[in-house]
Amino acid sequence: MNFYETKMGHIFFEHQVPHLINALNTLTTLLTKPVPAVALPVSVDPKFLRDLFFGDYEPEIYKVSPELRKLNRTVAQDYKSLTATLPEDSIKQLEEYKAAVSARNIAVTEQAYKAGVHAAVQMILAGLSQPEVRHGE
Numbered sequence: 001m002n003f004y005e006t007k008m009g010h011i012f013f014e015h016q017v018p019h020l021i022n023a024l025n026t027l028t029t030l031l032t033k034p035v036p037a038v039a040l041p042v043s044v045d046p047k048f049l050r051d052l053f054f055g056d057y058e059p060e061i062y063k064v065s066p067e068l069r070k071l072n073r074t075v076a077q078d079y080k081s082l083t084a085t086l087p088e089d090s091i092k093q094l095e096e097y098k099a100a101v102s103a104r105n106i107a108v109t110e111q112a113y114k115a116g117v118h119a120a121v122q123m124i125l126a127g128l129s130q131p132e133v134r135h136g137e
Helices: 007-032 048-053 066-085 088-128
Strands: none
Touching: 066 088
16 A cells, blocks of 8 residues: 555645645745845824925934034123124134134035935945845855
């Protein structure tokens, strides 16, 4: 008597083999799909794209925090004290210096913003790309 003719053989070929085939097909399907490396946030401000399009989006870097507000007050008070002691021509030089420092700070902020966006896009692309499969290692 052959195995497929026995009761155990019948159970094996009629029930267990189809279950094994289904399990292998499921594993094959799961292994061929790329696994996302990042999970996107669940909640997004519904006005984000509209605000970005119309130029109303304000990145976190430009929001005035309580700490920044306090520092701004200190700078303004120190500037007022300093200019009260300077002659008029020195105040003009100080204003030119202030404009130069401000222009430099804007350029540095813009460069940092571009670098941050570039790094964020690189991270997203790296997370969305399919990992390289190495055989034989």
